[in-house]
Amino acid sequence: MTDAATMRASEEAAPGAAVGFLYPGYSAEDDYPRLESMLSAGVRLPLVHTDIGEDAHRVDALLEMGSAGRLAAGVEELKALGAQAVVWACTSASFVFGWEGAHAQVRELSRTAGLPASSTSFAFARAIRAVGADRVAIAATYPEDVAGHFMAFLKAAGTEVVAMRGSGIITAAEVGTWERDEVLELARAGDHPEAQAVLLPDTALHTAAHLGELEAELGKPVLTANQVTVWEGLRLLDRAVLRPDLGTLFTAEAGSRAPIPG
Template identity: 65%
Template sequence: MTALGILYPGHFAEDDYPRIEQLLGSDIRVDLVHTETGEDSHRVDALRDMGSSERLARGVEGLRLSGAEAVVWASTSGSFVLGWEGAHEQVRALALTAGLPASSTAFAFVHAVRELGVRRVAVAAPYPDEVAGLFSDFLRAGDVEVAGVRAAGAVTAREVAGWGEAETLALARAADVPGAEAVVLPDTALHTAAHVPLLEKTLGKPVLTANQVTVWEGLRLADRRVNAPELGALFTREPIVQV
């Protein structure tokens, strides 16, 4: 049994996680602990506060008895708004507090792009322009080339959580550009676990979504590989050997 600890901010698309757990198989357990969000806003100051070390430390307390082998902070924006170095500091503090290997959804996207062996991605971000730009900057800092960005302008996570398949597919289509080898959809408030196969079939390329890569990152930290075709190319490809 492999147990993953997920720190999830608030209550938005958390039902993606039991769905993903079911698709992974019976020997993977995804333990979700909700952290306090403060103000629900896609403003930089609010996002920084949401990912504060104090809030994450309180969340870790809920994982103490779970037997988790790794912990992932399940927020893209609550990490990348700190910048590349600030996000590293956040993860280092989380690992120290939890006593476990740790990461965040923001870093999960960078690692997942490398896993797929692609370099150029299109960003389909629910966020306002400023926040979408900061995510693109974060990817570039991780040596990922951003071929195009589409920002949907959603002001709150609650708004994004209300989107269905049609809205998600429309955003992904609008963001895709010629030359992009994959499309990435940040924001763990976006329900995507049930939509990855359709997204990839429609776009004809790998699609990476926030809750999908969060769980994959936990498995990576726990040194587990799982074949789960319903979760997309990320869960079916052979590992890329980095040289």
């Protein structure tokens, strides 16, 4: 971003609380303005796209997608938009680094930005505790091997995974074309009788418009990637927003539970 463009962005950025999101490529980024409008809490959710390299749910491609250099490239633009905290809005390109590696990724992002930082993977780990779940089911768009890395990440966070379903989708671009029926079917297929919550971990999946329907269909908390990412950003700003239409995670009961330590 040029100096002149940065100055214009700073001038145009509205005052008040703002969580900035680094979002990989283009797929379901429109969930964020939708969630911002649903929050009605005076909090802005500016988003900057990162260069993903190869669009592939494959471990080597995901490690490059989440590399420090690719994330750092979007930080100044987010700060120019007034971000007071930053979240790497990607699950797969954070959990593939493992529990310790994902911590290192977030620490480096925070150091580069000079702001509190987190990622979607840690958002899931904290959100699971917030809704009171000990046992979860994973309904993933990813191939099975990539979904297995998410399961390992959650186990490291102290969560029992009772079922895991991968869908074998390679690209975020394809996931971004999924509509209501595909999202509901994914959740139903991934549910398990012993699961206290069902997780849909891909930020490329449009879910903001379906949160209430997902929980009504399954009769339990459903945590989706863009939903938990926004919740995590609000947590970084110490902002609790009660919006039951955004799912159990945005209720007073969830807000009263202590999240896992960083």
